[in-house]
Structures are given as C-alpha cells and as structure tokens.
Amino acid sequence: MKPRTKFEKTVAASNEGLSAISPKAVEWAVKNVVSHIAFRTSGHKCTCSDCGGKFDYKGKGKSVRCPHCGHRLQVTDTMKRKCRETSYFSTLEAIDGLQVQRVFLLNVCYRKGEPMRTTCWEVCRLWLGGDGKTAVTSRARTIGYYQDSFNWMTDIELRQMSDVHWVISNTYVYPRYSVTAGLRRNGMRDRLPDCHPMRLAKALLSDHRIETMMKTKDRKAVAYFVSNTFELDRCWQSYKVASRHHYRPVDYSMWCDTVRLLERCGKDTRSPRYICPINLKAEHDRWLAKVNGMEERRRNRERMQRAKEHEAEFYRDKSCFFGIVISDSDIEISVLDTIEAYKEEGEHMHHCVFQCEYYAKTDSIILSAHDRQGNRIETVEFSLKEGKVIQSRGVCNSNTEYHERIVKLVNDNAHRFLEARKTA
Numbered sequence: 001m002k003p004r005t006k007f008e009k010t011v012a013a014s015n016e017g018l019s020a021i022s023p024k025a026v027e028w029a030v031k032n033v034v035s036h037i038a039f040r041t042s043g044h045k046c047t048c049s050d051c052g053g054k055f056d057y058k059g060k061g062k063s064v065r066c067p068h069c070g071h072r073l074q075v076t077d078t079m080k081r082k083c084r085e086t087s088y089f090s091t092l093e094a095i096d097g098l099q100v101q102r103v104f105l106l107n108v109c110y111r112k113g114e115p116m117r118t119t120c121w122e123v124c125r126l127w128l129g130g131d132g133k134t135a136v137t138s139r140a141r142t143i144g145y146y147q148d149s150f151n152w153m154t155d156i157e158l159r160q161m162s163d164v165h166w167v168i169s170n171t172y173v174y175p176r177y178s179v180t181a182g183l184r185r186n187g188m189r190d191r192l193p194d195c196h197p198m199r200l201a202k203a204l205l206s207d208h209r210i211e212t213m214m215k216t217k218d219r220k221a222v223a224y225f226v227s228n229t230f231e232l233d234r235c236w237q238s239y240k241v242a243s244r245h246h247y248r249p250v251d252y253s254m255w256c257d258t259v260r261l262l263e264r265c266g267k268d269t270r271s272p273r274y275i276c277p278i279n280l281k282a283e284h285d286r287w288l289a290k291v292n293g294m295e296e297r298r299r300n301r302e303r304m305q306r307a308k309e310h311e312a313e314f315y316r317d318k319s320c321f322f323g324i325v326i327s328d329s330d331i332e333i334s335v336l337d338t339i340e341a342y343k344e345e346g347e348h349m350h351h352c353v354f355q356c357e358y359y360a361k362t363d364s365i366i367l368s369a370h371d372r373q374g375n376r377i378e379t380v381e382f383s384l385k386e387g388k389v390i391q392s393r394g395v396c397n398s399n400t401e402y403h404e405r406i407v408k409l410v411n412d413n414a415h416r417f418l419e420a421r422k423t424a
C-alpha cells in the first residue's frame with residue numbers, strides 16, 4: 001500500500017527508522033509469556049525444559065526450581081519428549097512523535113534433554129499519531145484457514161489495517177516501554193492496566209475520563225472501561241461519586257450492572273448509599289430480584305389487559321359450561337369460569353394456562369381438579385372437538401398420583417359438555 005496522506009508518509013518513514021528488538025526484551029518474553037515445564041516420568045525423574053538438565057523430584061508441589069539453571073518450572077507428568085508453544089508479545093516505543101506498538105511472535109520448542117530453542121519474529125506495528133490517527137505496518141497475511149498467519153518472506157510495510165492486527169496486539173507488553181510526551185502527560189506511566197495497550201493509548205488522547213482514571217491509578221477501572229465505552233458513558237457520573245468516596249468495586253462489570261439496575265428501580269445513581277455497597281454481589285442480586293419482580297408485574301398487567309379484550313368472547317363461548325362439576329368421593333373437578341380464575345390457576349400450579357391464553361381457545365375447556373379441602377391437584381384440558389381430555393397436569397406440569405383417576409372421571413362425563421354446547 002502506497003502512503004497517501006501526510007500521516008501515512010510519516011509512518012512509512014518512521015517504520016524504516018526502528019531498530020531490531022533488544023535481546024533483553026526477548027529474554028523477558030521467554031521468561032514471562034511462555035510456560036516452563038519439568039517433564040516428569042515414573043513419579044520422580046524430571047527433565048528441565050529450559051536447560052535439558054535431569055533431576056529427581058518426588059514432591060506433590062505444582063512447581064519446582066531446576067537445580068541446574070535455577071528456573072522455576074511447572075511439574076508436568078508426561079511421556080512426551082517434545083513440546084512447542086507460541087505466544088504473541090509486544091513492546092511500546094515512541095519515535096518521531098508517534099507511538100508504536102510492535103507485536104512479536106515468540107516460538108518455543110522444548111526437546112527433552114536439550115536446551116529450549118526460541119525464535120522470535122516481528123509480525124506487525126500499530127501506529128498512533130498525536131491526533132489519534134492510526135495506521136499499521138505489517139508483514140503480508142497469508143490466505144488460508146488461519147487468520148493470523150503471516151508470510152515471513154514479506155517486509156513490514158504499510159498495509160490495510162484489519163481486525164486481526166487489533167486482536168493479536170491485545171497481548172503482553174514488555175514493561176520497559178517508552179511513550180510519547182503526550183501520552184506520558186495523560187497518565188501512561190508505570191505499570192500498565194490489563195487491557196489493550198493501543199486502545200488505551202488511543203483513549204488517553206481522546207477521552208478525559210480515561211485520563212482521570214489513569215491519573216488516580218485506578219487500573220482496574222481503566223482496564224474495564226477502555227473496552228466498554230458504552231458503560232463508561234452510562235456510569236461516568238456514578239463512577240465520579242464512588243471514586244470520591246474511595247470506593248473500588250471488586251468487579252467493574254458487576255458494578256456497572258448494579259448501577260443500571262438502580263436506574264431501573266428509580267434510585268439515585270449518584271448516592272453513595274446505593275453505589276458503594278460493601279457486599280457488591282449481594283446488592284446486585286437484591287436489585288436484580290427487584291427488577292425481575294417489576295418486570296413480572298408489568299408482564300402480568302399486560303397479559304391481563306390482553307385477556308380483558310377477549311373477555312366478551314370468553315363468556316359467549318364458555319358460559320354454557322359454567323357450573324359443570326364432576327366429582328367422586330375425594331376429588332372435585334370444576335370448570336374455570338372467569339379470566340381471573342385462569343390467572344390464579346396458572347400462578348398456583350406454575351404452568352402456562354394463563355400466559356398461553358387458554359381462555360381464548362374456542363374448542364377446549366379448562367377445568368381445575370381439587371380435593372375436598374379445595375387444594376388444587378391438576379389442571380385439565382378437555383377438547384370439545386375430540387370429546388375427551390387432551391392434557392391434565394399438576395404443579396410445574398408434573399403428573400400426580402390422581403392423574404389417571406382424574407382423566408377417567410372427566411372422560412366418563414364427556415357427554416355433559418357436548419350436551420351443554422348443544423343447548424347453548
């Protein structure tokens with residue numbers, strides 16, 4: 001891609017000016033971003049993946065220090081003799097007033113009994129100008145199944161920015177980094193928050209809120225809000241209040257959810273009483289239950305409204321069956337004769353007879369079976385078309401011990417429904 005704009009021309013020029021990665025950075029990456037293992041066989045014979053040295057370790061610990069090279073190793077019980085691991089990592093550098101994040105692919109090969117072999121390839125560079133403009137210089141991507149596969153024969157040059165570049169650059173940063181004066185002034189110094197380094201840099205240039213958080217060293221908040229700007233817009237006022245009260249939530253995603261729930265409940269989202277709970281999880285769950293209750297009541301009102309629109313038809317079609325009671329010595333089965341009765345039946349039995357608007361079905365009748373004390377047992381649907389029971393269900397749609405008896409009882413009385421309809 002030929003550099004066209006002034007910014008692209010500066011990037012292309014600076015791209016040539018970068019020097020090779022320092023051996024110290026590679027050393028850091030080998031130490032910190034890939035695993036180091038002790039191949040252990042037969043319970044105690046260990047081989048160090050780093051230096052290839054052999055030693056005995058019988059302990060139960062998950063990690064052990066190699067007596068030969070002194071590296072800390074994760075004990076892995078395996079018969080494998082070879083192991084390969086790759087990982088991305090990056091460095092941050094400032095050059096010609098531009099910020100650049102250089103992304104490297106580290107490839108480590110462990111072969112039992114030999115020192116580990118590492119190779120390190122630079123993949124791409126993300127560039128950020130003082131005005132927030134971005135560009136990428138990269139090796140060419142190869143066409144194929146893997147998105148992040150690069151052709152190592154090509155040069156790192158100006159190319160079209162793609163999602164892949166953003167994804168692979170969301171990785172570890174070598175802690176000895178340098179940034180432009182602007183970024184440094186806006187708070188990018190010391191230990192970085194656990195988020196995308198380039199998104200952070202970009203946000204620091206354009207968003208004073210991220211800058212404020214960086215300056216108060218609230219790294220957890222920065223890490224969350226850099227990738228959740230939508231939540232930042234919503235919760236910024238609450239954050240300011242909470243921060244003034246030195247409140248630091250254990251989990252920002254849960255805290256933002258809580259703020260939203262408070263809003264839904266009509267509570268003051270700037271009051272420390274609500275937004276600085278000691279037990280965040282408990283408060284979150286409490287407000288969530290409140291909102292769910294509100295939702296349920298609203299849905300019920302709507303359902304009832306819809307039901308009322310069907311009320312006239314309901315009485316026209318069903319009133320001829322009202323008053324039919326079928327019973328034996330223990331059980332009494334009666335026709336539900338109001339829409340409220342459907343609602344109550346559904347609520348008590350925890351099934352959908354009301355929600356699914358059975359009262360509006362013209363070719364069936366719903367009956368409630370209860371014992372002599374009035375305790376509900378099952379809800380019965382009798383089909384006028386088929387002249388028999390098509391379903392009968394207990395609490396939460398389960399069957400009860402009376403199931404067969406109820407079905408038989410209603411079916412034996414089927415003629416009463418059909419007669420009632422004829423006389424209507």
Ligand SMILES: [Zn+2]
Pocket residue numbers: 048049050051052053066067068069070071
């Ligand atoms: Zn070793």
